[in-house]
Amino acid sequence: MSLALDALTILAVCVGACFFLAGTVGLLRFPDSLSRLHALTKADNLGLGFVVLGLLFQVEGPFAALKLISVWLLTLLAGATVTQLIARAARPGGAQE
């Protein structure tokens, strides 16, 4: 049982790491701010999401699981907001607010 859980953890965390890698490559290689932001959000949303999913197989008790999921949700919220704000500032002739 624990072997199966460990395998699931390794699989999910590896998938998450792939998204982080892809997001980082995109951040470095994409030509303009908007597409770089697009790449970055993949690392935030899916990369961290899969890492949290993988860690969920290892937690003791529901509160630790809730904490992990909260971390992911808060990161989603912060990431989405910051992306919006940067995108508005980066838009050609974009307003500050």
Added chain:
Amino acid sequence: MAFDTGLAVLVLGVAVWTIAARDTFAAVVGFVAYGLLLALVWVRIAAPDVALTEAAIGSGLTGGLLLGASTRLRRAETAAAGEKPGAALRLVAAGLCVLVSAGLAAIVLLLPEPAPTLAPQAAANLAATGLGNPVTAVLMAYRAIDTLLETVVLLLALVGVWSLAPDRVWGGSPGPRHHADRDGVLAFVAQLLVPVGILVGIHIFWVGSDAPGGEFQGATILAAMWILAMMAGLMDAPPVSRRWLRLLLIAGPAVFFAIGLAGFVMAGAFLAYPKAYAKLLIVTIEVPVTLSIAATLALLVAGPPERKPQR
């Protein structure tokens, strides 16, 4: 081992990059990344309390302060670039830095094995404080005087920032008034995040007596939530002449000092707690201290008064 080596190389690389960065803004971004990586290092050497403090204050709050400073300095940056110090001065500065680093490295490498430590005594006397977290016991009981002085130092820093205000705006509100779109993204996230953040801040403070956390880390989160609400335009920064604000700022150090003095009567020494009430007294100090630190940190980021006080 491979992970730790990679982390160390990364921290050093980001540190060098931060120093070498030409642009002030880029250097600040490097500094924030450096602080977060350093927090990971603290986690790796089993010091989660320090890691939390490094991430919250070292990286987050100081990063915010430096971002503000870099924005203010932007206009003067080209002028400052023209006044770069000569090669000799830079060489001397680099030489002294290398000397300090080498000295520190030598001390760490020459420590006897095992290194001298007070950790066993700190753990052995933990029961007398009623606390479960030895780090909090050091901060609030064994070395409470250091923590008291730290809270006073923060206040002095705020006095320093406020004293930069010109006379005509003295007593007014710090920073510009932020007029955000009430239906905008920032207002939305502030409305959603601030209640959650306040809860997390109180939680981090409260678990500090038994687990990693404490008043400085919790207060930083509370301060960040206040700053977020102000930046989103949901509330305005209070004028610095407000009586309630001044009371809030000194409440922590004042209660700390008063209970410290009461220690002479109750336990025979400054900042000594009678054993039966140790935990109660520590929490009584921690609550106002947390609120005072949160207010002080938020106002440090808000900056000196810039607007005329409204009568």
